[in-house]
Amino acid sequence: MRVLIPSALQSYTGAAWVSAEGASLDALLRDLDRQFPGIRFRMVDERRRIRRHIRFFLNGEMLFDPDHPLPAGGELHIVQALSGG
Amino acid sequence: MSTGSGERGQLLLLAATRKGAWIYHGDSERRSWQVDGPHFLGHIIHHLVLDPRDGRTLLAAASTGHLGPTIFRSTDLGRSWQEAVRPPAFGPSINGLEARAVDHTFWLTPGHADQPGVWYAGTSPQGLFRSEDGGRNWAPFSCINDDAQYRRWFGTVQDGTPDGPKLHSIIVDPRDAQHLYFAMSGGGVHESLDGGRSFAPLVDGMEVVAGFDAADVTFHDPHCLRLCPSNPDRLYQQNHCGIYRLDRPGRRWQRIGRNMPAEVGDIGFPLVLHPRDDNTLWVFPMDGSDVWPRTSPGGQPASMSRVTAVPAGSVRASACRPARPGGQSSARR
Secondary structure (H helix, E strand, C coil): CEEECCHHHHHHHCCCEEECCCCEHHHHHHHHHHHCCCHHHHHECCCCCECCCEEEEECCEEECCCCCECCCCCEEEEEECCCCC | CEEEECCCCCEEEEEEECCEEEEEEECCCCCCEEEEEEECCCCEEEEEEECCCCCCCEEEEEECCCCCCEEEEECCCCCCCEECCECCCCCCCCCCCCCCCCCEEEEEEECCCCCCCCEEEEEECCEEEEECCCCCECEECHHHHCCHHHHHHHCCCCCCECCECEEEEEEECCCCCCCEEEEEECCEEEEECCCCCCCEECCCCCCCCCCCCCCCHHHCCEEEEEEECCEEEEEEEEECCEEEEEECCCCCCEEHHHHCCCCCCCCEEEEEECCCCCCEEEEEECCCCCCCCCCCHHHCCCCEEEEEECCCCCEEEEEECCCCCCCCCCEEC
16 A cells, blocks of 8 residues: 655655555554554554544545554555644 | 763763754863754754763654654764664553553663663653663563552643653662662652662652642652762752752751742752752742743843752852843842
8 A cells, every 4th residue: 555654754764655554554554663663653652542643544534543444455645733823 | 951971071061952952062161162953853852861871872852743752862972863662652551550651751861880771761641661772672660650559649641740740850879770769740759779679759858739738749749859969868859849958868858948038939940969069059940920930030031049058957048140241240148
């Protein structure tokens, strides 16, 4: 699956688009972490909660559950929400 | 802000800010400084600490406004950085206690000189962690983080500073690697004599906000704890309720801040101890009236006070201000 990485996390990947696989969102994030160590904990805490300013969109649909199943193809967009003035 | 001596003996000032980190390299006379930075521009750097055991390893506790917390490590005085493999993170829920998540690492302390590679970390919400490999991997102290009594003393996430309660001021006795102290705001001062397998509160003599029970560790709010470099049996503490001194093996804190000038008071955050004189320290009182976090009594520019604790137990206090733009300075006694 093609994965779009937000600019704030491209220091890990070195690219805006990468490939990662997984039967669920959590599995895909663990695959990303295997490729780019440390990146998962910046997005998901030790309770498997998605961090406050991180959003995941699968083919345009926002995902809220790390156990959400993922299809074999498609695109996952990781979006970093900014807050503040 | 922390200080250190590089491997060639050069003086370093390490500034950790909400916008990144800077390293100032001083000459031997401290007259000129070379600025190195920013490192991690835009990141919140909660603490930046040099390892005194080699003079070149730096650890930085980092987070951002929109990403999770982590630790960065440099072995070449900041020329290159590597991220921790396993940053401080709480374990799964045990003992029927609610699972928690580290918001940020607030404090870093190098281990004893005889334990190269050992570091300690304090987090928000309050947690204690240890690394044995120079900061690459961090393990939680379950005896603190997952203990029902400590959980009660932690209070809630609202019982602390605006960005969360913190475990801070982790101290290793330079004479004994097994002897540790830490403080929590809120939740008191704690001591271990067995290398962290167990801890016990050390709060006798400390005052709490009027109307609360000083016998309840929950209500104690130490802001800063320091061990005298020249006398490891002497501790000083800046607390929400005063400035204190403790001479070990005694267990009762003495409130020495009452002799501060009344118009200044003895509430503040930082403490700086004299490197050779265990009777002299500097405190930075704060305006406790309209704007709490402001370190400027009476709305004046940053003030500095010196407290001299004479051996007889009485205390002399003086307050002075840094030079004004016209080059004058003033002092009160």
